[in-house]
Amino acid sequence: MSQGQDDHSTPHGNVSKPTSGVRRGNVQRVLEALRLGGPSSQAALARRTDLSRATVNSIVKKLRAEGVAEVYPVNGRETLVALVSTSAAVISVQVNVGAVRAALFDLGSRTRTDAYVPLGDGAQGGDPGLVTDLVRSLAGQASLQMQDLAGIAVGMQAPISRDTGIISSWARLQLPSWTDVPVAASLTDALGVPVVAENDANLAALAEWTWGAGQGSADFLYVMCAGGVGGGLVIDGRIYRGADGLAGEIGHMVLETSGPVCFCGSRGCLTTFVSERSILAALDASGSSRKNLREVVAGARKGDPACRRVLYEAGRHLGRAFANTAKLMAPSVIAVGGVLSEAGPLLFDSIQSSVEVHSLRAVSPSLRFTAARLGDDATLLGGAALVLAETGQGLSTLPGWARSRATVQKSNSSARNR
Numbered sequence: 514m515s516q517g518q519d520d521h522s523t524p525h526g527n528v529s530k531p532t533s534g535v536r537r538g539n540v541q542r543v544l545e546a547l548r549l550g551g552p553s554s555q556a557a558l559a560r561r562t563d564l565s566r567a568t569v570n571s572i573v574k575k576l577r578a579e580g581v582a583e584v585y586p587v588n589g590r591e592t593l594v595a596l597v598s599t600s601a602a603v604i605s606v607q608v609n610v611g612a613v614r615a616a617l618f619d620l621g622s623r624t625r626t627d628a629y630v631p632l633g634d635g636a637q638g639g640d641p642g643l644v645t646d647l648v649r650s651l652a653g654q655a656s657l658q659m660q661d662l663a664g665i666a667v668g669m670q671a672p673i674s675r676d677t678g679i680i681s682s683w684a685r686l687q688l689p690s691w692t693d694v695p696v697a698a699s700l701t702d703a704l705g706v707p708v709v710a711e712n713d714a715n716l717a718a719l720a721e722w723t724w725g726a727g728q729g730s731a732d733f734l735y736v737m738c739a740g741g742v743g744g745g746l747v748i749d750g751r752i753y754r755g756a757d758g759l760a761g762e763i764g765h766m767v768l769e770t771s772g773p774v775c776f777c778g779s780r781g782c783l784t785t786f787v788s789e790r791s792i793l794a795a796l797d798a799s800g801s802s803r804k805n806l807r808e809v810v811a812g813a814r815k816g817d818p819a820c821r822r823v824l825y826e827a828g829r830h831l832g833r834a835f836a837n838t839a840k841l842m843a844p845s846v847i848a849v850g851g852v853l854s855e856a857g858p859l860l861f862d863s864i865q866s867s868v869e870v871h872s873l874r875a876v877s878p879s880l881r882f883t884a885a886r887l888g889d890d891a892t893l894l895g896g897a898a899l900v901l902a903e904t905g906q907g908l909s910t911l912p913g914w915a916r917s918r919a920t921v922q923k924s925n926s927s928a929r930n931r
């Protein structure tokens with residue numbers, strides 16, 4: 514999946530127009546090596562990029578002058594080069610069925626500002642106007658003009674077609690106001706700043722690869738198990754989107770051909786066994802009802818046998834799906850995010866035993882399963898990671914200020930009136 518050095522297409526696709534900051538040639542090679550390998554000595558950078566020490570040295574000088582990289586000593590003798598961004602400002606937006614969230618990461622002032630718009634019935638997913646209002650409002654709060662932004666990322670709770678930039682047909686019922694809207698192109702036109710649009714689980718996968726559970730792994734699969742089941746693949750540091758942007762939809766892998774009907778139109782998809790709704794339905798049938806997945810996890814921790822059983826079965830199905838995926842993709846790390854992953858060993862032990870039943874160890878002896886680390890912030894952080902990567906920047910480590918959320922809740926109407 515790695516791109517040849519002459520391939521100047523944008524690495525993640527779906528950018529509506531090229532950003533002025535897209536790097537070329539040797540500088541791009543050094544930036545990519547830093548992004549993939551983390552902080553590195555100049556000798557290691559020269560080896561990984563096939564460039565001379567002198568060329569690497571002059572590129573590092575240039576990147577330091579631009580405030581994109583820094584050099585710091587370790588062990589008193591060696592020095593490492595790391596990615597730092599000291600001036601960019603990025604807005605990341607997350608469009609869910611029930612709410613729209615946004616965060617402004619201002620790397621110059623080292624501040625983060627969040628906004629949250631809950632959506633009532635009939636307003637699922639908001640609409641493009643709500644997103645542009647929210648972006649302008651966040652920039653205004655930070656006294657920034659639109660042109661001060663390096664870029665904007667929008668994570669949609671839907672797969673997005675790589676060709677048309679439109680959400681997939683099966684998601685239109687859930688996000689009705691985005692039907693037939695080319696997400697990135699229409700928001701770029703409205704805001705005058707380059708906007709990238711991406712599936713929310715893909716962004717979460719990129720964040721976990723960049724700063725979380727997948728850091729340092731070449732090939733990484735992230736699976737989010739919460740209300741629904743989403744997945745994202747990061748291969749050689751890039752979101753793998755497939756022919757039409759639908760890659761990584763592990764939630765619709767068919768596990769039982771005569772299983773329950775799925776909203777995608779198939780039967781027995783992973784989603785029909787491990788989504789919140791299916792787990793709650795299984796408990797309802799047992800007479801041991803719970804209101805949400807978090808209560809199921811809490812019940813299992815307290816020893817409730819029915820809650821433990823449904824988590825055990827969810828792990829068994831996940832293990833089967835992971836074994837099938839890993840036999841094809843051979844990732845080095847699979848991370849599970851979302852509320853389900855909070856069950857810890859109650860879930861991961863049954864994933865492990867299911868994986869053994871499916872003989873995965875024969876083909877992937879070193880594959881590691883782990884809980885994701887960035888929680889429900891992963892999608893917004895992934896948007897920031899994507900914009901930084903698209904504009905030839907990066908952050909080797911996630912600073913503490915970028916994790917602390919101070920959320921301003923906006924009502925739908927007040928966001929619209931700005």
Ligand SMILES: [Zn+2]
Pocket residue numbers: 764765766775776777778779782784
């Ligand atoms: Zn399905």
